[in-house]
Amino acid sequence: MTRRRLLPLLLALLLAGTAGVAGCTGDPAEPAPPPPAGGAAALPGPVPTDLALRPAPEGAPAAPAFTGTLTDGTPLTAAQLWADRPVVLTFFSSWCTICADRQDALSELAATYRDRVVFVGVAAVDQPDDLQEYLRAHRVAYPVVVDEEQAIWRSYAVREPPAVVIVAKGGALLRGWPGGIEVADLDQRLRELVLAETP
Amino acid sequence: MRRRTTTRAGALLALLLAGTAGVAGCTGDDAAPEDVSATTVRVLVRDINLRPVGADCAGTGGYQYFHHKAPFRVLDGEDRALVTGTLPAGTAVAVFDEDLGVERVPTYCEFAVPVSVPQRAAYRLEVAGKPAHDLTSDSSEGPALVAVVP
Numbered sequence: 001m002t003r004r005r006l007l008p009l010l011l012a013l014l015l016a017g018t019a020g021v022a023g024c025t026g027d028p029a030e031p032a033p034p035p036p037a038g039g040a041a042a043l044p045g046p047v048p049t050d051l052a053l054r055p056a057p058e059g060a061p062a063a064p065a066f067t068g069t070l071t072d073g074t075p076l077t078a079a080q081l082w083a084d085r086p087v088v089l090t091f092f093s094s095w096c097t098i099c100a101d102r103q104d105a106l107s108e109l110a111a112t113y114r115d116r117v118v119f120v121g122v123a124a125v126d127q128p129d130d131l132q133e134y135l136r137a138h139r140v141a142y143p144v145v146v147d148e149e150q151a152i153w154r155s156y157a158v159r160e161p162p163a164v165v166i167v168a169k170g171g172a173l174l175r176g177w178p179g180g181i182e183v184a185d186l187d188q189r190l191r192e193l194v195l196a197e198t199p
Numbered sequence: 200m201r202r203r204t205t206t207r208a209g210a211l212l213a214l215l216l217a218g219t220a221g222v223a224g225c226t227g228d229d230a231a232p233e234d235v236s237a238t239t240v241r242v243l244v245r246d247i248n249l250r251p252v253g254a255d256c257a258g259t260g261g262y263q264y265f266h267h268k269a270p271f272r273v274l275d276g277e278d279r280a281l282v283t284g285t286l287p288a289g290t291a292v293a294v295f296d297e298d299l300g301v302e303r304v305p306t307y308c309e310f311a312v313p314v315s316v317p318q319r320a321a322y323r324l325e326v327a328g329k330p331a332h333d334l335t336s337d338s339s340e341g342p343a344l345v346a347v348v349p
Contacts, residue, residue, distance in 0.1 A: 095267040095268040096266075096267070097288045125257075125266065130268075159246075160248060160259045179254070179303060
């Protein structure tokens with residue numbers, strides 16, 4: 001008798017629970033997690049039509065071409081970026097104190113030149129969570145390649161972060177700074193080496 | 200009903216007494232805190248990389264795991280952990296004691312970590328889970344446990 005009364009009650013509870021779970025999966029109020037910083041959303045837009053550039057010096061060596069993967073798994077081909085505008089490569093790690101000291105200003109500079117000069121971070125010797133924390137803390141809004149095997153670091157002879165490299169439109173290697181460069185100086189060098197305009 | 204309550208109270212009392220005995224056992228001689236001495240773990244990573252002297256640095260080449268925030272453990276001779284922590288940034292020290300006239304010169308990367316350790320016959324330093332390096336006592340610049348890598 002007791003079992004007969006309990007069985008329908010248990011079934012009703014089970015169905016109610018299932019409906020509740022189904023409701024949770026379709027909840028429109030659940031906010032989607034933000035996309036990883038440094039991923040596809042950080043890729044540049046079209047090149048501005050008024051972008052004026054200095055010609056690359058004759059005899060400048062070609063920058064080592066590379067392909068890589070952004071923080072969200074998006075593939076990136078560097079040569080496609082520098083085919084139509086200059087590129088600044090910033091080699092860094094989330095634990096690098098010099099990188100962190102300069103990163104806020106570097107993020108601002110990258111925003112100033114957005115779409116005119118593409119900044120690309122190349123991170124190595126790092127952990128994904130630490131990297132994301134660093135990118136968000138320093139408002140890094142440009143694409144970041146995860147160089148897990150350090151193949152890109154090696155091709156640019158980077159032994160230790162930070163390092164900064166300027167590549168001209170077309171792929172000529174213009175300058176590199178092992179140990180990095182102060183952001184104001186980098187801005188000055190961009191104006192001297194690649195830009196024929198003031199953004 | 201009353202009998203059941205009495206039984207539960209007895210069980211609780213037994214657990215309490217057992218717990219007290221356990222705590223008393225922990226405060227016995229076996230677990231007495233050891234005296235510790237303040238010292239500094241100094242590691243010189245001889246990677247010979249070009250840097251400004253005094254700049255923050257990390258190990259390079261095969262010693263990249265020596266870097267700021269890397270986890271470390273100071274072990275005794277039987278591989279028991281005495282201290283755990285994370286490394287500070289290293290500091291670039293000149294390889295050659297002469298003015299080369301340029302900002303970036305050949306340097307080593309030195310790490311210095313203040314720790315307090317109990318007296319042991321031997322100490323070792325493990326960083327990022329890699330094979331540990333022997334530490335040697337050196338008091339030439341204050342109490343220190345030093346390693347030179349490689």
